[in-house]
Amino acid sequence: MPRLLWPLLCLLILAGCAANPEDRPELTEADQYREARESIESKNYLTAIDQLKELEARFPYGDYAEQSALDLIYAQYKSVDYPATVVAAQRFMRNHPAHPRMDYALYMRGLANFNMEKGLFDNMVASDRSSKDMAAAKDAFRDFERLVSRFPDSEYAPDARARMVHIRNQLARQELHVARYYARRGAIVASLNRAQYVVKHYQHTPAVEESLAIMVKGYQRLELPKQAEKSRAVLALNWPNSTFLDDDKHVDLAWWPDEDNGLLSLLTFDLL
Template sequence: MPRFFWPLLGLLLLAGCASNKDAPELTEAAQYREAHDSIESKNYLTAIDQLKELEVRFPYGDYAEQSGLDLIYAYYMSVDYPATVVAAQRFERNYPANPRMDYALYMRGLANFNMEKGLFDNMVSSDRSARDMDAAKDAFRDFERLVNRFPDSEYAPDARSRMVHIRNQLARQELHVARYYARRGAIVASINRAQYVVKHYQQTPAVEEALAIMTKGYQRLEYPELAEKSRAVLALSFPESQYLDKEQQVDLAWWPDEDNGILSLLTFDLL
Protein backbone atom coordinates (compact mmCIF):
# COMPACT_ATOMS: atom_id res chain seq x y z
CA MET A 1 0.00 0.00 0.00
CA PRO A 2 1.60 3.36 -1.02
CA ARG A 3 2.40 5.73 1.82
CA PHE A 4 0.29 8.52 0.32
CA PHE A 5 -2.94 6.40 0.23
CA TRP A 6 -4.10 6.97 3.83
CA PRO A 7 -3.65 10.76 3.82
CA LEU A 8 -5.55 10.91 0.53
CA LEU A 9 -8.40 8.79 1.91
CA GLY A 10 -8.64 11.05 4.96
CA LEU A 11 -8.92 14.15 2.79
CA LEU A 12 -11.72 12.55 0.75
CA LEU A 13 -13.70 11.66 3.88
CA LEU A 14 -13.29 15.15 5.29
CA ALA A 15 -14.44 16.65 2.02
CA GLY A 16 -17.52 14.43 2.02
CA CYS A 17 -18.42 15.35 5.59
CA ALA A 18 -17.99 19.04 4.81
CA SER A 19 -20.23 18.67 1.75
CA ASN A 20 -22.99 17.00 3.79
CA LYS A 21 -22.66 19.58 6.54
CA ASP A 22 -22.97 22.43 4.10
CA ALA A 23 -26.10 20.97 2.46
CA PRO A 24 -29.11 22.90 3.79
CA GLU A 25 -31.83 20.88 5.56
CA LEU A 26 -35.32 21.09 4.14
CA THR A 27 -37.83 23.28 5.88
CA GLU A 28 -40.97 21.70 7.29
CA ALA A 29 -43.04 23.02 4.39
CA ALA A 30 -40.56 21.79 1.77
CA GLN A 31 -40.31 18.35 3.34
CA TYR A 32 -44.08 18.07 3.51
CA ARG A 33 -44.34 19.06 -0.16
CA GLU A 34 -41.91 16.26 -1.03
CA ALA A 35 -44.01 13.72 0.87
CA HIS A 36 -47.21 15.02 -0.71
CA ASP A 37 -45.65 14.79 -4.17
CA SER A 38 -44.71 11.17 -3.45
CA ILE A 39 -48.33 10.42 -2.57
CA GLU A 40 -49.53 12.15 -5.71
CA SER A 41 -47.08 10.01 -7.70
CA LYS A 42 -48.35 6.89 -5.88
CA ASN A 43 -44.92 6.27 -4.38
CA TYR A 44 -46.50 5.35 -1.08
CA LEU A 45 -43.53 3.61 0.52
CA THR A 46 -41.35 6.65 -0.18
CA ALA A 47 -44.08 8.91 1.18
CA ILE A 48 -44.26 6.84 4.38
CA ASP A 49 -40.51 7.28 5.00
CA GLN A 50 -40.74 11.00 4.30
CA LEU A 51 -43.75 11.51 6.56
CA LYS A 52 -42.14 9.56 9.39
CA GLU A 53 -38.99 11.67 9.08
CA LEU A 54 -41.12 14.82 9.08
CA GLU A 55 -42.80 13.62 12.26
CA VAL A 56 -39.43 13.12 13.94
CA ARG A 57 -38.05 16.50 12.87
CA PHE A 58 -41.18 18.58 13.46
CA PRO A 59 -43.38 16.73 16.00
CA TYR A 60 -45.30 19.90 16.84
CA GLY A 61 -45.02 21.69 13.50
CA ASP A 62 -47.66 23.28 11.34
CA TYR A 63 -48.00 20.16 9.21
CA ALA A 64 -48.01 17.60 12.02
CA GLU A 65 -51.73 16.86 11.99
CA GLN A 66 -52.05 16.78 8.21
CA SER A 67 -48.98 14.55 8.03
CA GLY A 68 -50.68 12.14 10.43
CA LEU A 69 -53.71 11.92 8.14
CA ASP A 70 -51.51 11.47 5.09
CA LEU A 71 -49.60 8.69 6.84
CA ILE A 72 -52.84 6.82 7.47
CA TYR A 73 -53.68 7.12 3.79
CA ALA A 74 -50.21 6.09 2.61
CA TYR A 75 -50.22 2.99 4.81
CA TYR A 76 -53.68 2.01 3.55
CA MET A 77 -52.76 2.49 -0.10
CA SER A 78 -49.62 0.40 0.41
CA VAL A 79 -51.92 -2.39 1.70
CA ASP A 80 -50.33 -2.34 5.14
CA TYR A 81 -53.58 -2.60 7.07
CA PRO A 82 -52.13 -3.27 10.54
CA ALA A 83 -49.95 -0.15 10.22
CA THR A 84 -53.00 1.79 9.03
CA VAL A 85 -54.88 0.86 12.20
CA VAL A 86 -51.92 1.83 14.39
CA ALA A 87 -51.48 5.17 12.60
CA ALA A 88 -55.19 5.93 12.99
CA GLN A 89 -55.07 5.05 16.69
CA ARG A 90 -52.09 7.35 17.21
CA PHE A 91 -53.80 10.18 15.36
CA GLU A 92 -56.93 9.81 17.47
CA ARG A 93 -54.85 9.80 20.64
CA ASN A 94 -52.65 12.77 19.65
CA TYR A 95 -55.27 14.99 18.00
CA PRO A 96 -58.68 14.19 19.51
CA ALA A 97 -60.14 17.57 18.50
CA ASN A 98 -59.05 17.43 14.86
CA PRO A 99 -61.97 18.32 12.56
CA ARG A 100 -61.13 15.37 10.29
CA MET A 101 -61.40 12.75 13.00
CA ASP A 102 -64.23 11.16 11.02
CA TYR A 103 -61.74 10.38 8.26
CA ALA A 104 -59.32 8.72 10.69
CA LEU A 105 -62.11 6.54 12.11
CA TYR A 106 -63.32 5.65 8.63
CA MET A 107 -59.85 4.61 7.44
CA ARG A 108 -59.33 2.59 10.59
CA GLY A 109 -62.60 0.80 9.91
CA LEU A 110 -61.66 0.16 6.28
CA ALA A 111 -58.31 -1.29 7.31
CA ASN A 112 -59.94 -3.68 9.78
CA PHE A 113 -62.63 -4.49 7.22
CA ASN A 114 -59.96 -5.61 4.74
CA MET A 115 -57.60 -7.11 7.31
CA GLU A 116 -58.62 -10.73 6.75
CA LYS A 117 -58.67 -10.57 2.97
CA GLY A 118 -56.03 -12.79 1.46
CA LEU A 119 -54.74 -13.50 -1.99
CA PHE A 120 -57.54 -15.88 -2.93
CA ASP A 121 -60.28 -13.48 -1.81
CA ASN A 122 -59.41 -11.30 -4.77
CA MET A 123 -59.53 -14.26 -7.17
CA VAL A 124 -62.54 -16.30 -6.11
CA SER A 125 -65.68 -15.74 -4.13
CA SER A 126 -65.33 -17.16 -0.63
CA ASP A 127 -67.61 -17.40 2.37
CA ARG A 128 -65.79 -15.54 5.12
CA SER A 129 -68.47 -16.38 7.67
CA ALA A 130 -66.77 -19.73 8.32
CA ARG A 131 -63.55 -18.01 9.42
CA ASP A 132 -62.43 -15.98 12.37
CA MET A 133 -64.16 -12.60 12.28
CA ASP A 134 -62.27 -10.63 14.94
CA ALA A 135 -61.07 -7.97 12.49
CA ALA A 136 -64.60 -7.64 11.10
CA LYS A 137 -65.91 -7.05 14.62
CA ASP A 138 -63.26 -4.37 15.13
CA ALA A 139 -64.32 -2.77 11.84
CA PHE A 140 -67.96 -2.78 12.98
CA ARG A 141 -67.00 -0.97 16.19
CA ASP A 142 -64.94 1.58 14.24
CA PHE A 143 -67.80 2.31 11.83
CA GLU A 144 -70.27 2.43 14.71
CA ARG A 145 -68.18 5.05 16.49
CA LEU A 146 -68.00 7.03 13.27
CA VAL A 147 -71.74 7.12 12.63
CA ASN A 148 -72.52 7.83 16.30
CA ARG A 149 -70.02 10.70 16.62
CA PHE A 150 -70.35 12.08 13.10
CA PRO A 151 -73.79 11.08 11.74
CA ASP A 152 -73.58 13.73 9.00
CA SER A 153 -70.07 12.82 7.87
CA GLU A 154 -69.52 12.19 4.18
CA TYR A 155 -68.18 8.77 5.20
CA ALA A 156 -71.22 7.83 7.31
CA PRO A 157 -73.37 6.35 4.49
CA ASP A 158 -70.65 3.95 3.38
CA ALA A 159 -69.89 3.08 7.01
CA ARG A 160 -73.54 2.20 7.63
CA SER A 161 -73.62 0.04 4.50
CA ARG A 162 -70.52 -1.84 5.63
CA MET A 163 -72.01 -2.31 9.10
CA VAL A 164 -75.01 -4.06 7.54
CA HIS A 165 -72.68 -6.31 5.56
CA ILE A 166 -70.64 -7.16 8.67
CA ARG A 167 -73.76 -7.97 10.72
CA ASN A 168 -74.92 -10.32 7.98
CA GLN A 169 -71.52 -12.02 7.97
CA LEU A 170 -71.47 -12.37 11.75
CA ALA A 171 -74.97 -13.85 11.71
CA ARG A 172 -73.94 -16.32 9.02
CA GLN A 173 -70.97 -17.32 11.14
CA GLU A 174 -73.32 -18.20 14.00
CA LEU A 175 -75.39 -20.29 11.59
CA HIS A 176 -72.26 -22.06 10.39
CA VAL A 177 -71.51 -23.07 13.99
CA ALA A 178 -75.14 -24.06 14.60
CA ARG A 179 -75.03 -26.41 11.59
CA TYR A 180 -71.72 -27.82 12.80
CA TYR A 181 -73.22 -28.70 16.19
CA ALA A 182 -76.42 -30.11 14.72
CA ARG A 183 -74.55 -32.44 12.36
CA ARG A 184 -72.64 -33.80 15.33
CA GLY A 185 -75.67 -34.37 17.48
CA ALA A 186 -75.03 -31.44 19.85
CA ILE A 187 -78.61 -30.23 19.55
CA VAL A 188 -78.71 -27.98 22.62
CA ALA A 189 -75.59 -26.13 21.46
CA SER A 190 -77.09 -25.80 17.99
CA ILE A 191 -80.31 -24.31 19.38
CA ASN A 192 -78.34 -21.85 21.52
CA ARG A 193 -76.47 -20.56 18.47
CA ALA A 194 -79.69 -20.19 16.51
CA GLN A 195 -81.33 -18.34 19.41
CA TYR A 196 -78.36 -15.97 19.51
CA VAL A 197 -78.95 -15.11 15.85
CA VAL A 198 -82.65 -14.41 16.42
CA LYS A 199 -81.93 -12.27 19.46
CA HIS A 200 -78.85 -10.31 18.40
CA TYR A 201 -79.03 -10.23 14.60
CA GLN A 202 -82.62 -9.29 13.91
CA GLN A 203 -83.42 -8.12 10.38
CA THR A 204 -80.62 -10.21 8.90
CA PRO A 205 -81.29 -12.98 6.35
CA ALA A 206 -79.84 -15.52 8.78
CA VAL A 207 -82.88 -15.27 11.08
CA GLU A 208 -84.95 -17.37 8.68
CA GLU A 209 -82.71 -20.43 8.87
CA ALA A 210 -82.08 -19.86 12.59
CA LEU A 211 -85.81 -20.28 13.29
CA ALA A 212 -85.83 -23.44 11.19
CA ILE A 213 -82.90 -24.83 13.17
CA MET A 214 -84.65 -24.04 16.44
CA THR A 215 -87.78 -25.84 15.23
CA LYS A 216 -85.89 -28.97 14.20
CA GLY A 217 -83.80 -28.88 17.36
CA TYR A 218 -86.81 -28.70 19.68
CA GLN A 219 -88.47 -31.50 17.73
CA ARG A 220 -85.37 -33.65 18.21
CA LEU A 221 -85.38 -32.90 21.96
CA GLU A 222 -89.13 -33.62 22.10
CA TYR A 223 -90.27 -30.16 23.13
CA PRO A 224 -93.32 -29.88 20.84
CA GLU A 225 -94.59 -26.59 22.25
CA LEU A 226 -91.27 -24.80 21.73
CA ALA A 227 -90.91 -26.39 18.31
CA GLU A 228 -94.39 -25.21 17.27
CA LYS A 229 -93.71 -21.72 18.59
CA SER A 230 -90.51 -21.45 16.52
CA ARG A 231 -92.27 -22.85 13.44
CA ALA A 232 -95.16 -20.40 13.83
CA VAL A 233 -92.79 -17.43 14.06
CA LEU A 234 -90.97 -18.65 10.96
CA ALA A 235 -94.23 -19.06 9.02
CA LEU A 236 -95.49 -15.66 10.11
CA SER A 237 -92.23 -13.79 9.46
CA PHE A 238 -91.26 -15.66 6.28
CA PRO A 239 -94.46 -17.06 4.71
CA GLU A 240 -92.57 -17.95 1.51
CA SER A 241 -89.63 -19.44 3.35
CA GLN A 242 -87.55 -22.01 1.52
CA TYR A 243 -87.42 -23.98 4.77
CA LEU A 244 -91.20 -24.59 4.83
CA ASP A 245 -92.84 -27.34 2.78
CA LYS A 246 -96.33 -27.25 1.30
CA GLU A 247 -97.86 -28.11 4.68
CA GLN A 248 -95.91 -25.24 6.29
CA GLN A 249 -93.72 -27.71 8.17
CA VAL A 250 -90.00 -27.14 8.53
CA ASP A 251 -87.83 -29.00 6.07
CA LEU A 252 -84.04 -28.65 6.35
CA ALA A 253 -82.31 -30.66 3.64
CA TRP A 254 -79.05 -30.86 5.55
CA TRP A 255 -80.56 -31.72 8.93
CA PRO A 256 -79.25 -35.18 9.98
CA ASP A 257 -81.52 -37.92 11.21
CA GLU A 258 -80.73 -39.28 14.64
CA ASP A 259 -78.61 -42.19 13.42
CA ASN A 260 -76.55 -40.03 11.09
CA GLY A 261 -75.97 -37.52 13.86
CA ILE A 262 -74.54 -40.16 16.18
CA LEU A 263 -72.45 -41.66 13.37
CA SER A 264 -71.06 -38.25 12.48
CA LEU A 265 -70.17 -37.60 16.11
CA LEU A 266 -68.37 -40.94 16.48
CA THR A 267 -66.45 -40.72 13.20
CA PHE A 268 -65.62 -37.00 13.34
CA ASP A 269 -67.77 -36.51 10.21
CA LEU A 270 -65.50 -38.72 8.09
CA LEU A 271 -68.37 -40.96 7.00
Protein backbone atom coordinates (compact mmCIF):
# COMPACT_ATOMS: atom_id res chain seq x y z
CA MET A 1 0.00 0.00 0.00
CA PRO A 2 2.70 2.59 0.85
CA ARG A 3 4.25 1.99 -2.60
CA LEU A 4 0.89 2.78 -4.22
CA LEU A 5 0.22 5.89 -2.08
CA TRP A 6 3.47 7.69 -2.93
CA PRO A 7 2.81 7.90 -6.69
CA LEU A 8 -0.75 9.05 -5.98
CA LEU A 9 0.54 11.77 -3.65
CA CYS A 10 2.99 12.97 -6.28
CA LEU A 11 0.20 13.18 -8.84
CA LEU A 12 -1.88 15.31 -6.47
CA ILE A 13 1.04 17.69 -5.88
CA LEU A 14 1.60 18.04 -9.61
CA ALA A 15 -2.08 18.72 -10.15
CA GLY A 16 -1.96 21.47 -7.51
CA CYS A 17 1.01 23.10 -9.22
CA ALA A 18 -0.82 22.98 -12.52
CA ALA A 19 -3.69 24.89 -10.91
CA ASN A 20 -1.40 27.75 -9.75
CA PRO A 21 -3.27 31.09 -9.96
CA GLU A 22 -0.34 32.56 -11.84
CA ASP A 23 -1.12 30.21 -14.73
CA ARG A 24 -4.70 31.42 -15.14
CA PRO A 25 -5.55 33.48 -18.23
CA GLU A 26 -4.90 37.21 -17.85
CA LEU A 27 -7.98 39.30 -17.16
CA THR A 28 -9.25 41.68 -19.78
CA GLU A 29 -9.23 45.39 -19.01
CA ALA A 30 -12.97 45.35 -18.37
CA ASP A 31 -12.75 42.35 -16.02
CA GLN A 32 -9.86 43.84 -14.08
CA TYR A 33 -11.67 47.15 -13.71
CA ARG A 34 -14.79 45.31 -12.55
CA GLU A 35 -12.76 43.56 -9.84
CA ALA A 36 -11.36 46.91 -8.67
CA ARG A 37 -14.85 48.39 -8.50
CA GLU A 38 -16.06 45.42 -6.49
CA SER A 39 -13.23 45.97 -4.03
CA ILE A 40 -14.20 49.64 -3.65
CA GLU A 41 -17.86 48.81 -3.16
CA SER A 42 -16.95 46.27 -0.49
CA LYS A 43 -14.68 48.92 1.13
CA ASN A 44 -11.50 46.93 0.54
CA TYR A 45 -9.69 50.10 -0.42
CA LEU A 46 -6.12 48.83 -0.10
CA THR A 47 -6.93 45.92 -2.41
CA ALA A 48 -8.63 48.31 -4.82
CA ILE A 49 -5.56 50.55 -4.87
CA ASP A 50 -3.35 47.63 -5.87
CA GLN A 51 -5.81 46.52 -8.54
CA LEU A 52 -6.17 50.01 -9.99
CA LYS A 53 -2.40 50.50 -10.12
CA GLU A 54 -2.00 47.16 -11.88
CA LEU A 55 -4.76 48.12 -14.31
CA GLU A 56 -2.98 51.38 -15.06
CA ALA A 57 0.31 49.57 -15.64
CA ARG A 58 -1.25 47.05 -18.03
CA PHE A 59 -3.60 49.42 -19.86
CA PRO A 60 -2.21 52.97 -19.56
CA TYR A 61 -4.26 54.17 -22.53
CA GLY A 62 -7.20 51.81 -22.22
CA ASP A 63 -10.90 52.53 -22.18
CA TYR A 64 -10.96 52.63 -18.37
CA ALA A 65 -7.78 54.64 -17.85
CA GLU A 66 -9.42 57.94 -16.95
CA GLN A 67 -12.12 56.47 -14.74
CA SER A 68 -9.68 54.20 -12.94
CA ALA A 69 -7.48 57.26 -12.23
CA LEU A 70 -10.48 58.96 -10.63
CA ASP A 71 -11.28 55.82 -8.66
CA LEU A 72 -7.70 55.70 -7.44
CA ILE A 73 -8.05 59.21 -6.01
CA TYR A 74 -11.16 58.10 -4.15
CA ALA A 75 -9.62 54.85 -2.88
CA GLN A 76 -6.52 56.66 -1.63
CA TYR A 77 -8.68 59.18 0.21
CA LYS A 78 -10.88 56.50 1.79
CA SER A 79 -7.79 54.64 2.94
CA VAL A 80 -6.81 57.85 4.79
CA ASP A 81 -3.61 58.22 2.77
CA TYR A 82 -3.95 61.95 2.18
CA PRO A 83 -0.49 62.61 0.70
CA ALA A 84 -1.10 59.84 -1.86
CA THR A 85 -4.51 61.36 -2.59
CA VAL A 86 -2.92 64.72 -3.36
CA VAL A 87 -0.38 63.05 -5.66
CA ALA A 88 -3.06 61.04 -7.46
CA ALA A 89 -5.24 64.13 -7.95
CA GLN A 90 -2.34 66.21 -9.23
CA ARG A 91 -1.38 63.49 -11.65
CA PHE A 92 -4.92 63.24 -12.96
CA MET A 93 -5.14 67.01 -13.48
CA ARG A 94 -1.81 67.03 -15.28
CA ASN A 95 -2.70 64.12 -17.57
CA HIS A 96 -6.32 65.11 -18.24
CA PRO A 97 -6.51 68.92 -18.09
CA ALA A 98 -9.74 69.09 -20.11
CA HIS A 99 -11.56 66.24 -18.39
CA PRO A 100 -15.21 67.00 -17.53
CA ARG A 101 -14.64 65.82 -13.95
CA MET A 102 -11.77 68.17 -13.25
CA ASP A 103 -13.91 69.73 -10.50
CA TYR A 104 -13.96 66.38 -8.69
CA ALA A 105 -10.16 66.08 -8.81
CA LEU A 106 -9.77 69.62 -7.46
CA TYR A 107 -12.30 68.96 -4.72
CA MET A 108 -10.63 65.73 -3.63
CA ARG A 109 -7.20 67.35 -3.57
CA GLY A 110 -8.68 70.11 -1.43
CA LEU A 111 -10.26 67.58 0.93
CA ALA A 112 -6.99 65.70 1.27
CA ASN A 113 -5.09 68.89 2.09
CA PHE A 114 -7.89 69.94 4.44
CA ASN A 115 -7.45 66.72 6.42
CA MET A 116 -3.69 66.44 5.99
CA GLU A 117 -2.71 67.61 9.46
CA LYS A 118 -5.59 66.01 11.32
CA GLY A 119 -4.61 63.29 13.74
CA LEU A 120 -6.57 60.63 15.55
CA PHE A 121 -7.58 62.85 18.46
CA ASP A 122 -8.65 65.69 16.13
CA ASN A 123 -11.38 63.38 14.85
CA MET A 124 -12.47 62.51 18.39
CA VAL A 125 -12.56 65.94 20.04
CA ALA A 126 -12.92 69.52 18.89
CA SER A 127 -9.43 70.82 18.19
CA ASP A 128 -8.25 74.33 17.43
CA ARG A 129 -5.60 74.05 14.74
CA SER A 130 -4.87 77.76 14.69
CA SER A 131 -1.72 77.43 16.81
CA LYS A 132 -0.33 74.72 14.49
CA ASP A 133 1.33 74.83 11.11
CA MET A 134 -1.38 75.71 8.60
CA ALA A 135 0.53 75.05 5.36
CA ALA A 136 -1.76 72.23 4.25
CA ALA A 137 -4.82 74.29 5.16
CA LYS A 138 -3.56 77.09 2.92
CA ASP A 139 -3.11 74.57 0.10
CA ALA A 140 -6.67 73.38 0.67
CA PHE A 141 -7.96 76.95 0.54
CA ARG A 142 -6.24 77.48 -2.83
CA ASP A 143 -7.72 74.22 -4.16
CA PHE A 144 -11.25 75.17 -3.07
CA GLU A 145 -10.82 78.72 -4.34
CA ARG A 146 -9.73 77.41 -7.73
CA LEU A 147 -12.70 75.04 -7.77
CA VAL A 148 -15.35 77.69 -7.06
CA SER A 149 -13.68 80.09 -9.48
CA ARG A 150 -13.49 77.68 -12.40
CA PHE A 151 -16.60 75.64 -11.65
CA PRO A 152 -19.04 77.87 -9.72
CA ASP A 153 -21.97 75.59 -10.53
CA SER A 154 -20.21 72.37 -9.56
CA GLU A 155 -22.01 70.08 -7.12
CA TYR A 156 -18.90 70.35 -4.93
CA ALA A 157 -18.81 74.18 -4.92
CA PRO A 158 -21.15 74.73 -1.91
CA ASP A 159 -19.12 72.49 0.36
CA ALA A 160 -15.89 74.03 -0.93
CA ARG A 161 -17.16 77.52 -0.07
CA ALA A 162 -18.13 76.41 3.43
CA ARG A 163 -14.69 74.91 3.99
CA MET A 164 -13.05 78.10 2.72
CA VAL A 165 -14.89 80.06 5.41
CA HIS A 166 -13.70 77.60 8.05
CA ILE A 167 -10.09 77.73 6.83
CA ARG A 168 -10.15 81.53 6.69
CA ASN A 169 -11.36 81.68 10.28
CA GLN A 170 -8.58 79.30 11.30
CA LEU A 171 -5.93 81.36 9.53
CA ALA A 172 -7.23 84.50 11.24
CA ARG A 173 -7.10 82.75 14.62
CA GLN A 174 -3.53 81.72 13.90
CA GLU A 175 -2.53 85.37 13.37
CA LEU A 176 -4.40 86.27 16.55
CA HIS A 177 -2.57 83.53 18.44
CA VAL A 178 0.77 85.01 17.33
CA ALA A 179 -0.38 88.52 18.25
CA ARG A 180 -1.11 87.32 21.80
CA TYR A 181 2.25 85.55 21.92
CA TYR A 182 4.15 88.73 21.05
CA ALA A 183 2.08 90.90 23.40
CA ARG A 184 2.74 88.60 26.36
CA ARG A 185 6.44 88.92 25.69
CA GLY A 186 6.40 92.69 25.47
CA ALA A 187 6.95 92.77 21.69
CA ILE A 188 4.20 95.34 21.22
CA VAL A 189 5.06 96.46 17.69
CA ALA A 190 5.13 92.87 16.43
CA SER A 191 1.81 92.19 18.20
CA LEU A 192 0.28 95.28 16.59
CA ASN A 193 1.44 94.21 13.16
CA ARG A 194 -0.25 90.83 13.53
CA ALA A 195 -3.48 92.35 14.81
CA GLN A 196 -3.53 94.87 11.96
CA TYR A 197 -2.99 92.04 9.47
CA VAL A 198 -6.09 90.27 10.78
CA VAL A 199 -8.22 93.41 10.52
CA LYS A 200 -6.99 94.13 7.00
CA HIS A 201 -6.89 90.66 5.44
CA TYR A 202 -9.46 88.65 7.41
CA GLN A 203 -12.44 90.95 7.61
CA HIS A 204 -15.74 89.38 8.70
CA THR A 205 -13.96 86.72 10.76
CA PRO A 206 -14.51 86.38 14.54
CA ALA A 207 -10.83 87.13 15.17
CA VAL A 208 -11.24 90.78 14.12
CA GLU A 209 -12.98 91.69 17.38
CA GLU A 210 -10.09 90.73 19.66
CA SER A 211 -7.55 92.02 17.13
CA LEU A 212 -9.06 95.50 17.46
CA ALA A 213 -8.83 95.22 21.24
CA ILE A 214 -5.14 94.26 20.92
CA MET A 215 -4.59 97.28 18.68
CA VAL A 216 -6.13 99.56 21.31
CA LYS A 217 -3.92 98.19 24.08
CA GLY A 218 -0.88 98.21 21.85
CA TYR A 219 -1.33 101.83 20.80
CA GLN A 220 -1.90 102.81 24.40
CA ARG A 221 1.35 101.07 25.39
CA LEU A 222 3.18 102.96 22.63
CA GLU A 223 1.54 106.23 23.78
CA LEU A 224 -0.38 106.77 20.55
CA PRO A 225 -3.78 107.87 21.91
CA LYS A 226 -5.34 108.93 18.59
CA GLN A 227 -4.74 105.53 16.98
CA ALA A 228 -5.90 103.80 20.16
CA GLU A 229 -9.15 105.76 20.24
CA LYS A 230 -9.81 105.14 16.56
CA SER A 231 -9.44 101.38 17.05
CA ARG A 232 -11.61 101.49 20.18
CA ALA A 233 -14.34 103.38 18.32
CA VAL A 234 -14.37 100.81 15.52
CA LEU A 235 -14.61 98.01 18.08
CA ALA A 236 -17.44 99.70 20.00
CA LEU A 237 -19.35 100.49 16.82
CA ASN A 238 -19.25 96.97 15.39
CA TRP A 239 -19.36 95.02 18.68
CA PRO A 240 -21.20 97.23 21.18
CA ASN A 241 -21.63 94.27 23.55
CA SER A 242 -18.09 92.97 23.16
CA THR A 243 -16.63 91.10 26.10
CA PHE A 244 -13.45 93.11 25.51
CA LEU A 245 -15.24 96.34 26.51
CA ASP A 246 -16.07 97.25 30.10
CA ASP A 247 -19.14 99.16 31.23
CA ASP A 248 -17.51 102.45 30.24
CA LYS A 249 -16.66 101.09 26.76
CA HIS A 250 -12.97 100.98 27.57
CA VAL A 251 -10.96 98.03 26.32
CA ASP A 252 -10.29 95.37 28.93
CA LEU A 253 -8.10 92.39 28.01
CA ALA A 254 -7.76 90.08 30.99
CA TRP A 255 -4.63 88.44 29.61
CA TRP A 256 -2.86 91.66 28.58
CA PRO A 257 0.38 91.93 30.60
CA ASP A 258 1.43 95.08 32.39
CA GLU A 259 4.76 96.53 31.36
CA ASP A 260 6.77 94.80 34.09
CA ASN A 261 5.24 91.40 33.46
CA GLY A 262 5.85 91.71 29.73
CA LEU A 263 9.54 92.37 30.28
CA LEU A 264 9.77 89.53 32.80
CA SER A 265 8.09 87.16 30.37
CA LEU A 266 10.47 88.20 27.61
CA LEU A 267 13.58 87.71 29.75
CA THR A 268 12.47 84.34 31.17
CA PHE A 269 11.02 82.92 27.94
CA ASP A 270 7.55 82.98 29.55
CA LEU A 271 8.62 80.64 32.34
CA LEU A 272 7.57 83.19 34.99
